[in-house]
Amino acid sequence: xxxxxxxxxxxxxxxxxxxxxxxxxxxxxxxxxxxxxxxxxxxxxxxxxxxxxxxxxxxxxxxxxxxxxxxxxxxxxxxxxxxxxxxxxxxxxxxxxxxxxxxxxxxxxxxxxxxxxxxxxxxxxxxxxxxxxxxxxxxxxxxxxxxxxxxxxxxxxxxxxxxxxxxxxxxxxxxxxxxxxxxxxxxxxxxxxxxxxxxxxxxxxxxxxxxxxxxxxxxxxxxxxxxxxxxxxxxxxxxxxxxxxxxxxxxxxxxxxxxxxxxxxxxxxxxxxxxxxxxxxxxxxxxxxxxxxxxxxxxxxxxxxxxxxxxxxxxxxxxxxxxx
Amino acid sequence: xxxxxxxxxxxxxxxxxxxxxxxxxxxxxxxxxxxxxxxxxxxxxxxxxxxxxxxxxxxxxxxxxxxxxxxxxxxxxxxxxxxxxxxxxxxxxxxxxxxxxxxxxxxxxxxxxxxxxxxxxxxxxxxxxxxxxxxxxxxxxxxxxxxxxxxxxxxxxxxxxxxxxxxxxxxxxxxxxxxxxxxxxxxxxxxxxxxxxxxxxxxxxxxxxxxxxxxxxxxxxxxxxxxxxxxxxxxxxxxxxxxxxxxxxxxxxxxxxxxxxxxxxxxxxxxxxxxxxxxxxxxxxxxxxxxxxxxxxxxxxxxxxxxxxxxxxxxxx
Numbered sequence: 001x002x003x004x005x006x007x008x009x010x011x012x013x014x015x016x017x018x019x020x021x022x023x024x025x026x027x028x029x030x031x032x033x034x035x036x037x038x039x040x041x042x043x044x045x046x047x048x049x050x051x052x053x054x055x056x057x058x059x060x061x062x063x064x065x066x067x068x069x070x071x072x073x074x075x076x077x078x079x080x081x082x083x084x085x086x087x088x089x090x091x092x093x094x095x096x097x098x099x100x101x102x103x104x105x106x107x108x109x110x111x112x113x114x115x116x117x118x119x120x121x122x123x124x125x126x127x128x129x130x131x132x133x134x135x136x137x138x139x140x141x142x143x144x145x146x147x148x149x150x151x152x153x154x155x156x157x158x159x160x161x162x163x164x165x166x167x168x169x170x171x172x173x174x175x176x177x178x179x180x181x182x183x184x185x186x187x188x189x190x191x192x193x194x195x196x197x198x199x200x201x202x203x204x205x206x207x208x209x210x211x212x213x214x215x216x217x218x219x220x221x222x223x224x225x226x227x228x229x230x231x232x233x234x235x236x237x238x239x240x241x242x243x244x245x246x247x248x249x250x251x252x253x254x255x256x257x258x259x260x261x262x263x264x265x266x267x268x269x270x271x272x273x274x275x276x277x278x279x280x281x282x283x284x285x286x287x288x289x290x291x292x293x294x295x296x297x298x299x300x301x302x303x304x305x306x307x308x309x310x311x312x313x314x315x316x317x318x319x320x321x322x323x324x
Numbered sequence: 325x326x327x328x329x330x331x332x333x334x335x336x337x338x339x340x341x342x343x344x345x346x347x348x349x350x351x352x353x354x355x356x357x358x359x360x361x362x363x364x365x366x367x368x369x370x371x372x373x374x375x376x377x378x379x380x381x382x383x384x385x386x387x388x389x390x391x392x393x394x395x396x397x398x399x400x401x402x403x404x405x406x407x408x409x410x411x412x413x414x415x416x417x418x419x420x421x422x423x424x425x426x427x428x429x430x431x432x433x434x435x436x437x438x439x440x441x442x443x444x445x446x447x448x449x450x451x452x453x454x455x456x457x458x459x460x461x462x463x464x465x466x467x468x469x470x471x472x473x474x475x476x477x478x479x480x481x482x483x484x485x486x487x488x489x490x491x492x493x494x495x496x497x498x499x500x501x502x503x504x505x506x507x508x509x510x511x512x513x514x515x516x517x518x519x520x521x522x523x524x525x526x527x528x529x530x531x532x533x534x535x536x537x538x539x540x541x542x543x544x545x546x547x548x549x550x551x552x553x554x555x556x557x558x559x560x561x562x563x564x565x566x567x568x569x570x571x572x573x574x575x576x577x578x579x580x581x582x583x584x585x586x587x588x589x590x591x592x593x594x595x596x597x598x599x600x601x602x603x604x605x606x607x608x609x610x611x612x613x614x615x616x617x618x619x620x621x622x623x624x625x626x627x628x629x630x631x632x633x634x635x636x637x638x639x640x641x
Contacts, residue, residue: 034354034427034429035354035394035428035430035431036429038394038427038429038430038451040440040441041440041444074358075355104428105428107354107395107427108354108355108424108425109352109353109354109356110355112353112424112466113353115559116526116559116560117466132360136360139357139360141357141358142363142594280429
């Protein structure tokens with residue numbers, strides 16, 4: 001199989017995977033906490049949002065970035081038409097995602113439907129909803145569908161996987177099986193167990209990326225290595241963040257170097273987890289380029305060779321995003 | 325000065341006329357907008373809605389109170405165009421149908437923030453429309469008991485009602501002890517609260533309508549028309565005669581001044597199939613004839629549909 005023959009669904013249409021360049025796989029462009037769009041004290045000035053995002057994307061490109069994946073799914077501020085305009089004007093490839101989660105971020109339509117009893121949506125219905133976002137196009141709510149989503153996202157509650165979180169994971173896995181698009185989920189409390197739920201749907205492990213693995217609790221549990229050993233992608237998606245919850249960059253670089261030495265260079269993905277514009281929640285204002293300007297040099301200083309660096313920031317995301 | 329907020333601006337209560345107090349232009353659970361199975365073109369939406377409002381107007385309807393909460397597809401620009409073109413006054417609400425229809429931004433919020441949201445929508449405007457909300461919607465989540473979030477919303481509604489003078493209208497009147505306790509703690513007179521859906525098929529048996537009325541609350545028999553006799557009744561349907569008898573019994577006990585009635589119909593539902601054949605005009609075509617047949621005189625009918633709503637909707641400051 002020639003990987004180069006595969007294409008990736010960007011907001012401007014299919015792009016040969018080989019053209020993506022450096023990819024940041026877990027970012028947010030416009031990130032809106034559901035409901036914030038109705039808040040009396042929050043404004044969504046599209047022109048201003050565009051200007052801010054375009055500036056950040058151009059800066060990413062200026063430092064060698066090629067593709068930004070908005071991994072926030074279909075219900076967290078995703079604005080497909082805005083992303084199309086951003087991609088056209090900045091030259092950065094933008095991959096938008098379908099999916100949603102964790103449970104707390106879902107609308108009542110999925111959790112307390114107008115049935116008696118109000119049974120939450122099962123996996124099969126989520127699979128149907130997400131699959132159509134790929135086979136028929138991403139929704140602009142109640143207006144139209146645009147191009148196909150390039151990734152299926154999910155997220156698990158931090159307190160542990162709820163029944164609906166599990167339905168979201170299984171629905172995402174079934175969507176991936178039906179469409180050839182990969183799954184990326186942010187783990188909740190137990191990354192390995194949650195990955196096993198996805199794999200239980202018979203999705204090959206190399207079609208799954210597990211995010212949040214540079215959290216200290218994940219590292220303490222050995223999750224990055226265990227996820228990589230299962231054949232899934234281990235995503236360290238808070239590069240540049242240094243807080244009580246996450247590793248600092250130096251520790252993160254040590255972690256990556258260790259994974260590479262253990263033979264997992266082809267299972268690692270990196271991202272900043274920045275929120276280009278955040279509404280209704282605190283922003284992660286790091287530039288998308290932090291990965292390239294600060295972290296890549298740090299990786300090299302920790303003995304990760306150029307080939308492995310390129311593998312991690314170009315080849316691995318290419319393989320993940322290419323539709324199979 | 326008597327004053328009621330409609331989507332096209334304040335009007336005197338004397339102009340409200342016959343009021344449908346608990347209705348929906350179109351209702352959908354939050355998130356239903358992502359599911360294309362419910363989508364309709366704007367042409368279809370107007371086509372389904374305008375004739376119902378026009379007929380409402382022709383039959384003598386003056387005012388349509390839309391109680392579609394924040395996050396449920398409330399669309400005030402659309403209501404403005406409908407009102408302007410049909411001549412029906414439309415009152416829009418702030419608030420939430422229940423905690424389980426409040427999206428995370430609001431579900432995580434405290435009472436103070438929710439109060440400010442409601443007051444803003446009543447005094448400054450809803451979104452960028454400039455239209456002021458005329459009622460505050462609150463409600464009980466699925467499950468039969470008020471959740472902590474439901475209680476925060478009720479408390480914020482009480483404070484916003486006291487600040488602005490608009491009334492509060494509830495979705496469901498079950499677990500009323502908790503609701504009444506909150507309104508009492510906040511000092512909101514209970515005649516500023518319409519406890520709705522006392523008549524629905526699921527909850528009527530466990531709703532303490534008489535007790536609520538004794539506390540001074542207004543009582544909403546506002547799911548008229550959701551009948552088990554329909555070809556495909558919803559789960560909250562109730563036998564027609566049973567609901568009517570319930571209403572007549574309640575009114576007969578000297579509580580005419582405390583009741584309001586409505587049909588809770590959707591002109592064009594947003595996130596569910598709706599109930600075929602059920603419209604706001606059930607009020608004129610079925611309910612009012614039933615009431616006359618049961619012996620209610622014109623003065624009593626005017627009390628229920630004109631005077632009581634006017635007293636309720638008028639801003640009290």
